[in-house]
Structures are given as structure tokens and as C-alpha cells.
Amino acid sequence: MPFLVLTRAGYDDIAGRVDLGKAVLYLNPGLLAEDEIAQLRERGTAVHVMATPVDPGNVREMQQALLLTRNERGSVWVERGAPRSSSSVDKVQRPQAPVVSTTPLRTRLARTAGAVATGMLRRLRSPEQGRALMAVPYLGFGNARRIWLKGRLLDEYGFREQTVADSGWANLVALYQRLESDEVADARVLATFQGRTVEARTDRGGYFSFDIALDVDLPGGMHAVELVFPDNAQPGGEPLRAAASIMVPAATARFGIISDIDDTVLWTNVTNKLNMALMLARTNHHTRKPFKGVAGFYRALRDGVGGTENNPMFYVSSSPWHLYGPLLDFLKLQDIPLGPLLLRELSVRQVLKINEHGNHKLEQIERILGFYPDLQFVLIGDSGEQDPEIYTEVLRRHPGAVRMIYIRNVNPDPSRIDALDRLIEEVSATGVQLVLSPDSVFAASHAAAEGLIAVDRLGAVRLDKREDDTAAPAKAGL
Template sequence: MKLRPAIGRWVARADRLNDWRRTRLHHARPRHPLEIVPYLGFGTPQRLQLGGRVLRLVEHRAPQADDLAWRNLVAIYRRMASDEVARARVRASLGGLTVETRADDEGHFQLAIDTGTPLEPGWHAVALELLAPLAPGAAPATACARVLVPPPAARFGVISDLDDTVLWSDVRNRLRMLALLLRSNAYTRKPFEGVSALYRALHRGAAGGEGNPVFYVSSSPWNLYTPLTDFLRLQGLPEGPLMLKDFGDHMLFEPLDHARHKLRCIEQIFGTYPGLRFVLIGDSGEHDPEIYAEVVRAHPQRVLAVYIRSVDPNPARHAAVAQLAEGVRRARVPMLLVPDSLAVARHAADAGWIAPQAVESVRADQREEETAPRVSADAGAEDGRQPPPAQAAT
């Protein structure tokens, strides 16, 4: 008998039993105030897609730039130890339209609203209300979800990974990744040099004001949704939907779940915008090149380019990515293994996807980030990131 799958099944059964116990307790007699945590949604003028999570209310202290490591550790622990409300009933309202849904066993809910009258482009507010369970004496839990309808001027969309693509996480070294996560917050984590200016340029497009939508698809857990959205806002990155993963036993015992999650999310985005092509951005640390190559094979006409940030200095990994890139190029889609954001900006400007002057903005942003103070991941490191390797295959 293979031990790892067996352990995974045992953990999954224990998790389901615990969810069932908590569901009975929450629905029979909620002991604490509850909250709805809405996620940024997306859609079209005719149909909106959104979601969120129902949790036991926990007050979270806002992070500060000078927070000590122990404060960050406590904050992360409180988020990872969230107490979800399984099978909660939620109602969404937009104008005179209402839709009701029920959360899953982890408190997550997803719903769609058919708008009838087409909506204008931009962000739309959808009111959320918790219908059940209700804590005795507590005010009804409400929230506001914001949903993006891209403008007709959008020429393409961007689908980007987060860890080791936008911000340094070192997912290949789990201990270092954990240390960096526990010692930092949205203020002290920094993006890779030039990322903010690059993504703003892609969002604006070559003509400026195109409003090209940006989607962040990551295997980070939903528990980190608020810190990640805070990070994007503080770093001036374009606002866009985050599509994360549930934190549970499958993250430890299903190694292929990372790829399945990303492919499922990309298919959902592609299906929502059938007339839009996309730029895919990831890194060489885990499986982004393989995932994006599979996307190109399935949808060769939907992908403009694939950019892979080089974070793994192993020559064997460079060779593997180069082989994938050769296969992708047969579909007439460039896949570039790049050392930094400036290399992406140059290629995108040459292709006519961003304004030529945006290249200098990325260069300036890169210089500024290189001199900015950074959080240490361990006592022996000077900063919380590693510079990308100088060598890169294209």
C-alpha cells in the first residue's frame, strides 16, 4: 500500500468530519458574530461572476511598515487559523436582481448574476447578505463585492502568477518561503524590480487607457487574500481578480492539484471572454512553463505570448524551459525565459502591446526597487528576494 495516498485519504476524512461537526455547531447555535469576506469578481455586461467566504468574525489589526516579526507571525497565524462556516446561505443583490446560494464545506461560495440590461464597463458593486446561520443578537452580516467588466477598448488580457513572478517567495525552498511569509507583511514584502511599472503598462496598453484586464492566478491559499490585495494596492499594481486555492489536505497530498487549479482558472477566464487574447506571465520555479505550454496547445489562437521569469539557476531547468518554448513557438506563440521585467517590456513594446515610452518607466522603476530596503527571510540574507540569474534562454 502506498503510504502517502493513504495518509491523504485519512486526513481528508478527518477534515470532512471536523467540517461536519463545525457545521452542526454553527447552524444550531452560532456562538460568535460572522462575516462575509467578498472576493473581486469579473464578468461581462450580461453576466457577473463573484464569490467569497463566510467566516467567524475575527478582528485583524492593520499591518504597518515598521511591524516587528512577531506581529507579522501572529497576524499570519490568525488568518491561517480561520474558522469557516460551512453550508452558509448568502444572498447577492444588484439593482433589483437577487441571487441566493449556499457555501461549500469550507465556507466558500460562488454565484453568477445574469444582468438582463447590459452593464457599463468598469467596477460594479454587488451587495451580499448572510441569510443563515445568524448569531443571536448580532447584526446581520453584510458586505460589498466588486466585480469588473472590462471595457470594449481592451485589446488583450493578462494572466499572471504571484509567487516568484510578482513577489519573491522562493517556493522551491519551503522553509525559506515560510520564513519570509511569517516575517513580512504587505508593507515589507516587495515586488520584483520593475514589475509594478510593467503591469501598469500592460494594463494601459500601447494606446493608453485600454483597460486591459489583469487576473492573478496563484496557488496561495484564500486565507492570504486580504494581505495579497493589500500588497497589490500598496505597490501600485493594477487591481484585478485573484483566483487562489483552498488551504487544506490537498495542498500537501495532491502534488498535481497546483496545475489543475491553474488550468481550471484559465479555462474559466478564457470561457468568459471568448473574443479576447491573453499574455501569460509566470516563473521557472515550479510548473508555470508546463502549464502555459498546455494552455497554448489547447488554445493556440488565444495566447499572444508567454513570459517566464527565470528564478531557477539550474541549467537543466533552463534546458527544459527552452524545449517547451520550442514546442510553443510551433504554434506561433513566443515563450521567453527572461531575467527581469525590463526584458518583458522591451519585447512587449516591440510587439506593439505597450507604449514604447513605457520601457523607460519600467527601467526607472527597476532602478528604484533595486535601492529600496527589503525584509530579511533569514539572518544570513541581505534581503527577502534573490536576484534572477543573469543567464536566460529565449
Template sequence: MSALKRLLARFFTELEKDFSTFRTQLGRFRAARPFEVVPYLTFGTPTHLFVRGRVIEEKGLQLATPDASRWRNLSDTYKRFVSTKVPDARVLVSYPGGERELVTDANGYFTGELKLTEAAPAGWCEVSYTLLSPQRQPRGDTPPTPPTAKGFVLIPDARARFGVISDIDDTVVQTDVARWLRVLGTVLFGNAYTRLPFRGVSAFYRALQRGRGAGRNPLFYVSSSPWNLYDLLLEFLDLEQIPLGPLMLRDWRGGAGELFPAGHGDFKGGEIRRILDTYPELPFILIGDSGEQDPEIYGEIVSAYPGRILAVYIRNVSGEARRGAVAQLAERVREMGSKLILADDTLAAAQHAAQEGWIDPQTLAEIRVRKERDTSLFDNAGETVATVIERNVRA
């Protein structure tokens, strides 16, 4: 870790402590917020569902607006990163054909694998969550109403020809993770509207999802971003009309090592392996960028799963030295029977996918147009994160 990163990590660690102290003092004067269950988009098979979520104190967040001030965005960032976790909470999970109780860990997270008695159809399977305990008594004599939430689990279509596993930072959204000061400015003062997609990404990912077969190809997102940004990333994908899919993010535990994780390759590699192991008959396309470790992580996956990776698309966001290193890795990937394409823009990757027959060549025209001028396609004013998710999975 560089001296600058250590300095920034120390600063934000101390800032988080100060915020926690301030929040504790403030809590003496304000009414406690109710708890809420936050289900995450996950994946499964016709016979097994994997569920994941968190129980926290309500943050009071609203969807972003294009004209939100930097201070409003900073306030939202604060709420995301200092949310009150609820350990040992009991959550009742209701799914087709059964129910199961799960308990949150020390950071408020819960996970579980649910076995179905009858095969579920392809698509988004609905799962309901009810917080059994703890519950906060509202003011007055009114008994508390157990908080509930609706979640969704993706079951890929058996007719899908392949799956797609994509990074997010510097792959879908312009982040510039190699320049940490810029990253921090984006995280602290930005929102879903101020984040910019790489041009043509929305059209390319929709083309990959449609493919050229009868069934939709599933998309999965694996990122080293923390779960605290889950709502923001979902809102960004929705605004840009990038297909929703299960998201695998990191747990933010605070401290210098969490602000600038050195071992995120272990996390990303582990999540990718879990997806591949869940769908052993499905080949995959991996998409990432050259900024950090994506090429090396994906190269290890190609080696560990021979014949499973159709191609690796790496967006070039680095200088010549890094380009040379990735080119050497591309040769090793070729020797292992796959392809690693270092692409300067989305169109180059899309053209290769069309040549291989993975997307319809007619979609290249739309991708080319979106590459020239990519702006937000949609306005979700008046919605919540929950309604954004439901609208997308029902589409």
C-alpha cells in the same frame, strides 16, 4: 514530496491541530466574535457576473505597518490560517437588476453565477452581500445587525486589445518557492511591507493595463497561494501600485497535501481555462516564473487554445538545467504559433512587449527607473482592506 517537506507538513498539521484546540478552550472565556462576509474580486461579462466569497468569524486583522514586530506578524498569520469557517450560511447577493440567495459549503465558501437583465457597463460592477443566517447575538438585549459587505466584479472593456493572466509568487512578489524554509519564514513572520516586488513589475503591469488602445486591458491573478492570504496579497498590490484584478487562489483545507500541493497545475490550468472561455474573443498574455510548473502549464494552454495566446513571459528564477528545459519548451511554443520569452528581469519582458506594440515604448523609461530602485510607492495607513479595494476600483 521530499523528506524535508514531509517533516514540515507534519509539523504544521500538528501545529494547526494544537492551535484549534487552544482556540476552542479560549472560546469558553471570551465573547464570540461576529461573523463577516468576505467577497473576493471576481470577473464577468456585461450579461453574467461570477461571484465568490466566504463567511467566517471576524479575524480582528488590521492593515500592516512598516514597523510591525515579527510577533505581531506571526499573530496575524495565525488568525488568517485558523479562522472559523461558517458552513451552510445563507448570503443574500444584491446586484444590478436582481437578488439571489447563496449558501456556503462545508468550508464557508460560496460561489454563484448571476444573470443580468440589462447589460452592465465596462469596469468594476458593485455587488452587495448580506448575511441572512446564522447571526450572533451581541451581549445585552440589542438584536443582531445583519453583517453586510461590498464586492466588485470586473467587466473588461470591449475595446481592450488583450488580457493578462499572471502568477504571483516569484512572478510579482519575491517568494523563492523552491526554498520552503525561506517561504515559511516569509509567511509566518512577514507582512505586506516585508514582501518585496520584483523590480519594475509595478510599472510594467501598469503599462500592460494601459496598452496602446482606447480601453484598459484587464489583469487577472492566478496563484496557488491559499485564500487565507487574500487580504495580505491585496494590501501588497496596493502598496506597490500594481493594478488590482480578480484573484483566483486555492482553498486551504489543512493537512500535508495542502501545505505542499503536488497538483497545483490542475488548479491553475483550470482557472486559466475558465478565464479564456469567458472571453472567447480576447487574446491573452501569460506571465509566470521558471521555479515550478508555470512554463509547462502555459504550454498546455497555448496548445489547447491555438491563436489565443500572444506571448508567454517566464521570469528566470532557476539554474542552468531548468533554463535548458524551458528553452526546449519555448521552441515547441513557437511551433504552435506563439512565443515564450525567458526573461532575466522585468525590463527584458517589457522591451519585447514594446517591440510587439502591446505597450507604449515611452513607458520603458519608467520601467527602467523602477527596475533600478523599486520601493513602496504608497502608504495606506488608517485604511481597511475594504477601503483599499474600493479606492482602487474607483480610480
């Protein structure tokens, strides 16, 4: 049976109650001497010493420590200290008797956080009014006669802004809270645009979407759609409202860009699920870095050979919608051109799986192509997973829609290189190029030669790469 033990008194109490030879112990550092830990392990005890001390009177630290036990089966015994008091240190040091918990980790985390975060509790509405909710509209897109947008209705309290100073623990908790956010199902949503109102309902995951045909031509640029949730009143009694944005490509656009994110824009090591999880847990959008030169290359593609084309950007990724906010903030902070993000609907258990990875991306790319039948696209991805195969399939289905394919080479395995060579031959036979690129400067040089970007922008891409080298000399990436 697993135990979270934070004080010596708590350990002595447990040692007198149970057979530690059959126990799993999560211990504060320095709680036991090395010889005591060695003796426990000789008896068969599974001992895990936490990396940082946890104050039993600090509920936030307790909340973070509980994440360590998430993979344990059955009940977890938790030593709980009294809440921290400014007038007494004894209360922190005096443990209560261990209490067994049979509730899921998600519920325990929420209850623990709620006990200390009184400010959050004050934001929650009374039972008659329901929970304090937040609408999360995602950036949508459209053409002159049709728009598409998606969003989600969630419980508000589980979200907070992250900062550059956040620790690894804080990043891990924030990631977990996003992945385990409480959705609101079967809620009515009204979308009003150009004087017309359309109704939808949230699904079991809290998602809603609109695909609206228009009666009047819509010019290029950003447009606002008003969202109202009539059955979800705010504390003042007014219904919850939000504004969604719709991107319509400018008339000057000569082509569009569809880019992957993982291991194309942002280094995530997606081919190694454990390393990817550790990266997501340790960092946030303030501390993650793009591949070197990506920002300069994408700005050059957006501006085009003429410098003012305003070519539209789209991002298609297998990351879950839960990470939409951090990914959008990442693009903004790195000055990477913004565009609609089309992510996946995933549960927390599916986040690190790649089932139907290709199907998702292919479906979303076809959704984009369906809106812009007269626009060619530059497709950008990486060799880590299935981007080359997906983009080749897009070319097979829509031979006139693909202008160029750039693949960042992140997988040096010879068998993978052989497979890419075969795809390069197949794509070349259609008159389109699949370019295997070692870095953004190489891709930008090729794009300039092909008339996709202005030649005089190459210097900016090289400078962008050098600045990335200076800012993060030890950062993995190409």
C-alpha cells in the same frame, strides 16, 4: 514530554517532578546557564532556547510562544503566570504549578488570546445570537451577460490589520490566525444584482460562489453586488451584509493579462518550501517587496500601446484564499494594477504542498478564458515550478487565446533550462512566443517591440527598477 518553561522557579519545580533526560524543554533566554544546558543535553534532554524573552504574565507573548510547540506530539506542559498587574510585579514572577493541556494548539491559542483580549470578547455576541461573523467577498469578474464572484464567511475575531512595525512574531501569529480562521458552513447567502436575487450556501470551508447570467448588457467598469446573510444577525438585530465588486473589462481593452504571483510578482522562493514559510512568517504586505520593475511593467501592460486601453489584469496563484487580503493590500501598496485574484482552497496542513498545483491554475485560467472568448491574453509566470508547462497546455487547448508568454527565469538548473528550450520550440511552432526573461526591463523591451506597450513607457519601467534597487539593495530577485 515537552515543557514550556519561563521562570527559574518553574524550571526547579519541573526538575523535581520529572525525569528531564526524557523531556523536551522550551526555555526563556537566560533562564539557565550554558553549563546547565550542556549538562541537560548530555542527559538526553532536548533543549530549545527561545530567541526572545516571554513574560509569563503577558498572554499575547504566551500565545506566540505556544506556536513553537505546534509540532510536538501529545500533551504540552505550560508554565502559566498570573495576569500582569500594574500594582504588583511579584505576580508575574510567581509561577503556578505546570498545567498539562490535551487540547489542540488551535484551541489553546484561541482560549489564551480570549483571556486577555477583553475588547474582542465584548464584540462577540451572546450564545443565542451566535458568533460575530465577517463576510470576505473576493473581487469578481464578468462580461456583458454574465458575472462570477466568490467569497467566504468567517469568525471575525481572528483577524487584525498588520502594520510596517509588526515584529516577526506578530507576523507569524497573524499568518497562523489567517490560516486557521474559523469558517462558517451551511449559511445562506443572497446576492442581489440588477434587481435580481440569487441564493447560495457556504460549503464546509465557509466558501460561497455565484455564477449569474444577466438579462441586460453590463458595461465595462466596476460594479457592486449586494450580499446578505439572512440567518446571521448583527448585534443590532440586522442581518450581516457585505458588498462584492465585479470587474468587467472596458470596451477599449485590446488584450488581457494573466499573471502568477509567487516568484513572478512577489519573491517567495516557492521552490524551497522552508524558505517560503520563513519569508511568510517574518514579513507582511507592508514589508515584502515585488520583483524589481514589476509595478512599472504591469502598469504599462494595463495601459497598452495607446496608453488608455485599460487592459484587464488577472492573478492566478497556488497561494490559499486565506492570504487574499494581504495579497490585495500588497498590490495596492506597491501600485501594481489590481485585478481578480484566483487562489486555492487549502487547509492549513496543505498550505506548503503543491499537489494539483497545475490543475488548479489551469482550471482557473480556463474559467477566465471562458468569459472572454474574443480577447487574447498575455500570460506571465516564472520557471520555478510549472508555469511554462501550464501555459503551454493553455495554448494547446486554446490556440487563439494566447498572445504572448513571459517567463521569469528563477531556476538556473541546466536540466530546467533544457526543458524550457523544448517548450520554447513547441510554442514557437504555433506562431506564439514563449520569452524567457531575466528581469522586467527585458520583458518590457520585448513587449514594446511587439506592440503590447508604448515604447515611451520603457523609461518608467527602468526607473521603477532603479527605485526598487535603491529601496531594497539586498533584496533577492531579478
